[in-house]
Amino acid sequence: MSKQAQYYTRTAQWLHWAMAAIFITAWLIGFYSGNFLSYAVDGDFKGNVITLHKNIATVIIFLVVIRIFWRYTHPTPQLPDSMSAPMKKMAHYGHLALYFILLALPITGCLFSWSAGHPAPVLYLFEIPRLVQDNPQLLAIVKPLHIYISWFAALLIVGHLLAALKHHFIDKDFVLKSMLKQPK
Numbered sequence: 001m002s003k004q005a006q007y008y009t010r011t012a013q014w015l016h017w018a019m020a021a022i023f024i025t026a027w028l029i030g031f032y033s034g035n036f037l038s039y040a041v042d043g044d045f046k047g048n049v050i051t052l053h054k055n056i057a058t059v060i061i062f063l064v065v066i067r068i069f070w071r072y073t074h075p076t077p078q079l080p081d082s083m084s085a086p087m088k089k090m091a092h093y094g095h096l097a098l099y100f101i102l103l104a105l106p107i108t109g110c111l112f113s114w115s116a117g118h119p120a121p122v123l124y125l126f127e128i129p130r131l132v133q134d135n136p137q138l139l140a141i142v143k144p145l146h147i148y149i150s151w152f153a154a155l156l157i158v159g160h161l162l163a164a165l166k167h168h169f170i171d172k173d174f175v176l177k178s179m180l181k182q183p184k
């Protein structure tokens with residue numbers, strides 16, 4: 001295998017770590033607001049926390065488009081030969097599921113917000129144009145969907161993290177390094 005083929009491109013690495021940081025931050029803020037704050041007790045503070053959640057989370061929509069484009073136009077490192085075929089298959093479906101949540105959470109989040117009559121703001125700079133207006137029937141679907149997918153995302157990300165650590169510390173292969181380093 002050539003040296004370059006062992007590593008993700010620098011752009012792919014930046015996208016990976018920037019999106020991981022933004023996604024996890026958005027997840028924690030959403031979780032905090034959804035499970036520890038209420039309008040009755042916390043009033044405006046809860047509104048401000050949800051607004052912060054949205055302003056951070058919507059960035060993922062723009063980055064995921066660039067990321068998918070990059071993924072299909074640049075080579076990615078192969079998984080180590082030491083991995084069995086079923087493990088490679090599992091890694092492949094795990095990665096597909098991660099792309100699914102990167103798309104599904106911001107999309108259901110925006111639909112959740114719009115159908116409840118609120119905007120989908122980006123970095124406190126502008127709003128994503130509304131694709132739906134206030135819609136209680138849609139809200140009744142997308143709200144639980146957003147919450148269930150966010151829990152699925154938590155499981156998936158913990159699994160992804162554990163797999164990366166196992167590769168690095170137990171299997172001692174180059175999988176984690178391929179997302180951190182560049183060929184010399």
Ligand code: HEM
Pocket residue numbers: 022023026027028030031032033034035050053054057058060105106107108109110112113119120121146147150151153
């Ligand atoms: C990276 C994308 C996103 C992640 C990881 C994420 C994650 C979460 C989580 C973990 C919750 C709490 C679920 C619970 O109650 O247990 C939540 C709630 C919520 N999310 Fe998101 N979300 C994302 C995108 C968005 C977007 C783009 C919007 C709207 C523009 C949005 C709007 C909301 C709203 C309104 C709530 C309810 C908060 C509350 O009831 O206090 N989310 N989200």
